[in-house]
Amino acid sequence: MSRVMQSGFMGLFSVLIGLGILTADEPSWPKVDVAISYRVDPDWPQRPEGMRWADMAGIAVDAHDNVYCFTRTDPPVQVFDREGRFLRAWGRDLIKSAHHLKIDREGNVWTTDVEWHLVRKFTPEGKLLLTLGTPQVAGSDERHFNMPTDVAFASNGDVFVADGYGNARIVHFDKDGKFIKQWGELGSRPGQFSIPHAIAIDSKDRIYVADRNNVRIQVFDTSGKLLDVWNNLVTPWGLWMLPNDELWVCGSSPMTWRPEDSTLGVPPKDQLFMRFNSQGKLLQLWTVPKGIDGLERPGELNWVHCIAVDSQGNLYAGDIRGKRAQKFRRIVPQ
Numbered sequence: 001m002s003r004v005m006q007s008g009f010m011g012l013f014s015v016l017i018g019l020g021i022l023t024a025d026e027p028s029w030p031k032v033d034v035a036i037s038y039r040v041d042p043d044w045p046q047r048p049e050g051m052r053w054a055d056m057a058g059i060a061v062d063a064h065d066n067v068y069c070f071t072r073t074d075p076p077v078q079v080f081d082r083e084g085r086f087l088r089a090w091g092r093d094l095i096k097s098a099h100h101l102k103i104d105r106e107g108n109v110w111t112t113d114v115e116w117h118l119v120r121k122f123t124p125e126g127k128l129l130l131t132l133g134t135p136q137v138a139g140s141d142e143r144h145f146n147m148p149t150d151v152a153f154a155s156n157g158d159v160f161v162a163d164g165y166g167n168a169r170i171v172h173f174d175k176d177g178k179f180i181k182q183w184g185e186l187g188s189r190p191g192q193f194s195i196p197h198a199i200a201i202d203s204k205d206r207i208y209v210a211d212r213n214n215v216r217i218q219v220f221d222t223s224g225k226l227l228d229v230w231n232n233l234v235t236p237w238g239l240w241m242l243p244n245d246e247l248w249v250c251g252s253s254p255m256t257w258r259p260e261d262s263t264l265g266v267p268p269k270d271q272l273f274m275r276f277n278s279q280g281k282l283l284q285l286w287t288v289p290k291g292i293d294g295l296e297r298p299g300e301l302n303w304v305h306c307i308a309v310d311s312q313g314n315l316y317a318g319d320i321r322g323k324r325a326q327k328f329r330r331i332v333p334q
Contacts, residue, residue, distance in 0.1 A: 038286060038315055038328035040299035045069075045084035045325070056318030056325050058101040058111070061308045062124070067316055068109060069325045070101040070306075077101070077109070077126065082310055084327070090126025100150040100198055100238065100306060105157070112161075114147040119161050130177050132161065140167050142179035150210075150239075152201040154222055160199060160207060168193040170209065170224065183224035188214050191226045194257075198306075200239040200247060202278055208247055210236035215254045217247075217280075230280040234272055238306040246283065249274045250307040250317060271301040273315065288328075296322045 045067070047053075058070030065082040075089040076098050097115035104110060108129065109122045117138050121130035138146040146166025153159060157175030169184035184193045194213035201207050206227060207220040215235050219228040237251040252268030268290065275284040291300035302321035309315055313330040 034333050036284065036286075036333070037331045039331055041084070041327045041329050042298040043084060044327040045080035046086060047078075048086050051075075051078065051086075051089065053323050053325070055098075055305075055320045055323055057098040057305055057320070059306045059308045059316050059318045059325055060101050060103050060109075061310045061316065062103045062107055065310045065312075066124075067308065067310070067325070067327075068101060068103065069318065070098045070111065071318075071323075071325075072098050077111070077122075079124075082312075082314070088125065090122075094120070094126075094128060099148070102151050102153070104153045110151045110159075112148045112150055114149065114165060117145045117147060117166075119145065119148055119151055119159075132159075132173065132177055138166055140169070142171075142182070145171070149196065150198045152199045152207070152241075154201055154205050155203065158222065160201065160222075162196040162199040162209060164193070164196040168196065170196065170199070170207070170220070172222070172224075181224065183220075190229055191218070193218075197237060198239040200241040202241055202245040202247070203243075204245070204278075206278060208239060208241070210239050210249070210251075212236055212251075213257055217249065217276075219280075228280060230276070233282070234274055235268065237304060240307045240309050242309060245278045247276045247278070248307050248309055248315075249276065250304045252304075268303060271304045273307065273317075291319075291322050293321055296324075298326070299328075301326070 052073045053071050054073035056071050060068045067080050069078045074092045076091040076095045078089045079087040095113050099112040099114045101111045107124055111120050116136050117133050119132040133145045145163045148161050149164035150162040159173040161171045163169050163171050168186040169182050171182045172180040193211050196209050197212035198210035205222050209218045211218050217230040217236055232254050234249055235251045235255055236249050240248040250273050253270050271288050271290050273286045289300045291302035296302050301319045304317055304319045306318045315328040318325045
């Protein structure tokens with residue numbers, strides 16, 4: 001900035017102060033604290049003594065803002081209220097290796113088990129109601145999964161399963177667990193999948209699939225017809241649908257998948273949260289620092305895997321390397 005321009009700005013500020021429009025202690029630069037942000041709650045939750053966490057694969061919030069944490073240890077399902085008070089835990093000897101979990105409109109809890117190849121439906125207290133798949137037997141027909149990853153529900157109660165690690169398909173059942181159809185195959189063309197890692201359904205029964213290793217989200221109707229593809233925006237790991245049909249996605253920046261990598265690919269370089277409308281327009285972007293293995297601090301995430309949102313807009317996230325669930329309180333600028 002030239003001295004003449006600088007002198008002009010200072011003169012303008014002097015005039016504004018003289019007129020009472022500005023005070024001398026107010027900053028002369030534009031405010032930048034106008035974005036919605038989130039602050040970690042380091043006191044959430046209050047785990048009972050001796051209750052362990054491992055890879056935090058799934059997280060969900062019910063209609064009462066109770067938070068279900070799904071972790072790869074015993075007990076695998078641990079439930080807290082919004083303020084972090086412990087409510088109950090269950091699932092010992094019923095789940096071998098946790099992945100995502102979801103809660104249906106009736107409040108039932110559905111879990112995916114990537115080691116026993118199962119999708120199971122429970123009451124909120126942990127009573128087993130329904131099993132889809134054949135325990136400890138992998139397959140690709142109507143009675144078998146191969147490492148299923150997530151589940152979501154249509155408005156009529158129909159169940160859609162992302163059968164994601166061993167298979168590359170979406171499997172459709174009615175509300176009672178009767179097989180209806182399946183679609184998808186391994187590949188990178190539209191309608192194909194490479195690890196369909198998470199799934200969500202909006203109020204108009206559009207199905208959103210986190211096609212993780214293809215670095216995209218694909219949108220279908222309930223018949224399996226492809227409606228849209230959101231390419232090269234995020235490597236999606238977890239999805240959470242809001243009541244207004246906005247979709248939260250957690251994951252990382254797009255990455256190149258190399259032949260020498262495992263199914264997880266190269267370690268993610270960052271940790272992203274993105275909120276989209278149903279047409280794929282990005283409405284909000286928020287990031288957190290990526291933690292270092294074994295040295296993660298509150299507010300950092302290390303291989304974020306799952307996301308949920310409560311009725312007040314607070315975010316809950318679970319990570320694999322960080323082995324924990326965290327609550328991020330929504331901060332709205334005044």
